[in-house]
Amino acid sequence: MTESALLEGTPQPQPGPQKIGLLRGLFWAARPRQWVKNILVVAAPAAAGELFSHHALTQVALCFVLFTACAIAVYLINDARDADADRAHPVKRHRPIAAGQVPVPVAYVVGAALAVVAPATAAVLCSPPTSALLMAYLGMQLAYCVSLKHVLVVDLVVVTTGFLMRAMIGGVALGIPLSRWFLITTGFGALFMVAAKRYSEAVQMAGKTGATRALLTEYTTGYLRFVWQLAAGVAVLAYCLWALEEGGLPPTGMLPWRQLSMVAFILAVLRYAVFADRGTAGEPEEVVLRDRPLALIGGAWLGMYALEVADW
Template structure:
């Protein structure tokens, strides 16, 4: 087509279409950077608040040093987790295109080239682990490095190994809960580790169960390992994990006996009620097969939010001996 013909066609094009095409052209340079940010899953960053779990459990959130250090750890863990998401989406682009929701992800939809997402993930992971070595203690850097290596191994191979995939994802959550205590050299209670570990397994298994229910009949197009699990097995896992998490929390709460230091009420023991109610409420969504996005369940269910706030209030009063 000659240049004159092209000009004539553009002149014949309706003005609103020409404006729309011009706007699209101006936005195109931002498509990849914005796509990378979306691939890093900003909505998932709320999970990294767990880095404050160990200091909170030990009642060590009352100093500026603690808050600053936790902010640094939060940023580093967020960077590391985002790096894993970038690498994961680059590898899973083909499978994601078969999923009704995941197909809109930037890499799966073609907004971000897989090679670019993978390279960005590798660079971000290297930066996060290097910064941890400089800004935190040696054990924090080691734990964050172990998390990144474990998650990359999960993306490459371990996500296809039965049961191991559940253990890896659960361990990732447990590392989140541990790293704040490690960064501040706070001893980690055995009850804390049991409750956090099995609580994480409960949510992970419930997520897998929901995915299996949602994608029934897809022959594993979106997650091949789902065809190797039965819904009955996944239900057994999340029910078992919920029971152990509740037992661990109750044993921790009862360990101190009655009221401490003249507290008005035994807040630590009373917090068991809110904890058990929260587990039971979340189990409603797990049983329905609608717990595929845990962050949506936690953020959008108002009764669960109220129960969580009640638990937080009782736990804070227990720590403060009020």
């Protein structure tokens, strides 16, 4: 019997399903639900009223893709480092890398490739400052994965700075000057949500062991409550000072949209604080997307802010 005949009767390996399983695992290891955070890249161009030109939209879309690629690189490398510990965790053991759907070496290779390609692409298609911001984000987040997430207060600052960088990058790519009010409001607004998330995690895991991040045991709920309340107050104050500053008066016959937007902004902070106070703000994206009153308030704020920008 010829070799070809023997091969015809022998089951051949089917790499297709294996590859599909690996790709599916990589997709879920990239945490697609977290990508909504990167919509913040529109913040600076929108605040400056420069979002809707073709060039601006193209640059902002590119910034979203590149920042998402950097975030995925961090997720993959972090989960690859923590694979052994995650396998002992009741929830994290289902993550694709810990569960064995994505081999650890593959996660490292894909993460490293994204970490190199994204800043390089930004340098060519956006600007050198945009590339530098992405590299700073990657360096900070990788340092967080290795050691900074175990340092009190510094962990809050690093996560908050990651949100601030998301909000800055659109302006950096388009060469838009970033105002002090924008930076203060965005920075402390991010700290408010980060501290509220930590507070909610601490409340929900009180009295439990081995089911949460170790650093939470070093914080007290009173301290985390103080941080999110302080951050909320500073964010509201900065926004109000911006809305009331000189030069913010509307043209004759137009409503003072800038000043009126303070009401919606304050209501949004107060509404979110309800969930923070209950200890149910552990997943900020879930709160923002699922709470209808908060969505309506946010829509009203966006509408008033858009009318203010249109008046410019």
